Amino acid sequence: MSQQLASSDSTTREKREKLVEVRDLKTYYGDSGMFGGPPVKAVDGVSFNVFRGETLGLVGESGCGKTTLGRTLLQLEDATGGEVRYDGTDITELNSDQLYEWRRNAQMVFQDPDSSLNDRMTVGEIIREPLDVYEWETPADRRDRVRELLETVGLRPEHYFRYPHQFSGGQRQRIGIARTLALEPDFMVLDEPVSALDVSVQAEIINLLEDLQEEFGLTYLFIAHDLSVVRHICDRVAVMYLGNIMEIGPTEELFTDPANPYTHSLLSAIPAPDPTDTAERITLHGTPPNPRYPPSGCPFNTRCPARIRPPEYEHLDDEVWQGINTLRDVLLERKRADRSIRERIRERLGRQTRFATVEETYDELFGGLQIPANAESSIEQIVEHASNNDEEAALDVLTEEFGSICESEKPEYHTVSETGRKSFCHRHDGEHRQPSQVLEERY
Numbered sequence: 282m283s284q285q286l287a288s289s290d291s292t293t294r295e296k297r298e299k300l301v302e303v304r305d306l307k308t309y310y311g312d313s314g315m316f317g318g319p320p321v322k323a324v325d326g327v328s329f330n331v332f333r334g335e336t337l338g339l340v341g342e343s344g345c346g347k348t349t350l351g352r353t354l355l356q357l358e359d360a361t362g363g364e365v366r367y368d369g370t371d372i373t374e375l376n377s378d379q380l381y382e383w384r385r386n387a388q389m390v391f392q393d394p395d396s397s398l399n400d401r402m403t404v405g406e407i408i409r410e411p412l413d414v415y416e417w418e419t420p421a422d423r424r425d426r427v428r429e430l431l432e433t434v435g436l437r438p439e440h441y442f443r444y445p446h447q448f449s450g451g452q453r454q455r456i457g458i459a460r461t462l463a464l465e466p467d468f469m470v471l472d473e474p475v476s477a478l479d480v481s482v483q484a485e486i487i488n489l490l491e492d493l494q495e496e497f498g499l500t501y502l503f504i505a506h507d508l509s510v511v512r513h514i515c516d517r518v519a520v521m522y523l524g525n526i527m528e529i530g531p532t533e534e535l536f537t538d539p540a541n542p543y544t545h546s547l548l549s550a551i552p553a554p555d556p557t558d559t560a561e562r563i564t565l566h567g568t569p570p571n572p573r574y575p576p577s578g579c580p581f582n583t584r585c586p587a588r589i590r591p592p593e594y595e596h597l598d599d600e601v602w603q604g605i606n607t608l609r610d611v612l613l614e615r616k617r618a619d620r621s622i623r624e625r626i627r628e629r630l631g632r633q634t635r636f637a638t639v640e641e642t643y644d645e646l647f648g649g650l651q652i653p654a655n656a657e658s659s660i661e662q663i664v665e666h667a668s669n670n671d672e673e674a675a676l677d678v679l680t681e682e683f684g685s686i687c688e689s690e691k692p693e694y695h696t697v698s699e700t701g702r703k704s705f706c707h708r709h710d711g712e713h714r715q716p717s718q719v720l721e722e723r724y
């Protein structure tokens with residue numbers, strides 16, 4: 282599956298040189314030791330290429346794994362599995378000496394310049410540090426290089442002896458960028474490089490990054506929340522959700538004609554520039570699942586507005602669906618949670634039991650809603666099992682009655698346009714209606 286994503290990515294762009302090739306990359310945090318529970322699957326098997334000279338955007342909600350992916354590409358985080366080939370070399374296999382040498386090629390620009398600049402060092406020392414570490418040329422050459430770098434990023438040579446706190450946020454980011462340029466890298470991971478800056482300054486830094494890219498032939502992975510910035514600066518975009526890439530392709534096409542339901546939802550959250558635009562927004566319910574316990578099947582299935590439904594429930598009221606989704610989340614959570622000591626004490630004292638929680642949950646989710654008879658009897662069975670503390674049986678009924686391929690099988694990557702854009706969704710398998718058709722009908 283991941284190979285498939287990567288290969289078609291390359292067929293459409295075969296003339297472009299691959300600088301970074303990522304294959305089935307996984308980064309998990311923590312271990313599954315006796316008390317640790319399962320690891321956090323921050324990056325859970327992604328494959329894509331970054332082409333030399335391009336800017337690839339990486340977008341997605343907070344916590345979906347963007348920073349972890351960026352850090353793993355630079356081996357600032359150890360990969361749990363998979364490969365990161367840089368100019369053909371798998372950098373996950375390098376020993377520490379080799380990695381040290383390789384790091385000259387690739388640098389990271391951070392969101393918050395304050396935390397990456399040491400306030401006790403002068404600006405000159407900060408920018409010179411990587412040159413000193415790598416014993417670049419002579420000390421006099423290094424000083425010259427720093428003065429040149431200061432000019433390259435729009436600062437002045439006399440800023441050499443000033444301290445970071447004497448500069449504005451935008452200027453501090455320029456200092457950070459000068460430092461990352463010192464060793465002439467080819468590849469830069471820009472992790473929200475303008476998010477901490479005033480809007481008026483953001484454009485200046487974006488322009489600087491674009492100029493530098495052109496001047497030095499840099500390749501960027503640009504991590505961002507702000508989709509309008511991404512649309513402006515990126516050649517291609519990868520949309521991430523819960524450690525997976527849901528869609529990847531050329532920027533303009535992805536923004537104007539999204540294929541994946543998650544991309545639709547993400548774009549739909551952008552306020553329309555035209556206040557008279559009455560297009561329905563897709564509201565994503567709930568928060569992304571805990572990456573320690575990602576759902577089975579498609580990672581987005583628990584929130585997907587275009588989820589495939591059993592035919593008899595195709596037109597079930599959306600609020601009822603949301604209720605069923607939430608009920609599933611609660612049941613899954615309860616199934617894996619060892620009952621807390623507090624709850625057990627409460628039970629023994631006869632105060633509040635898990636039964637009461639189920640009843641309350643039911644009322645809250647479905648109270649006042651019109652539920653068709655067949656769905657209602659299934660929901661009642663589910664609640665009854667849950668009341669008997671048998672979450673397993675409750676979930677079985679839920680899956681049997683309301684489940685679909687979205688929960689039972691991981692999707693494949695499907696090519697959705699002539700440019701080789703890829704989307705990770707069962708709806709492209711030729712047997713179902715496309716996400717956009719379903720979303721139009723449901724919203």
Ligand SMILES: Nc1ncnc2c1ncn2[C@@H]1O[C@H](COP(=O)(O)OP(=O)(O)OP(=O)(O)O)[C@@H](O)[C@H]1O
Binds near residue numbers: 345346
């Ligand atoms: N060092 C760590 N140890 C354990 N879990 C971590 C660690 N770093 C990140 N995580 C978890 O991994 C998941 C992905 O985090 P990450 O910071 O990569 O997401 P993100 O998309 O960059 O978020 P944001 O946009 O808020 O920066 C989150 O659930 C986060 O809590």
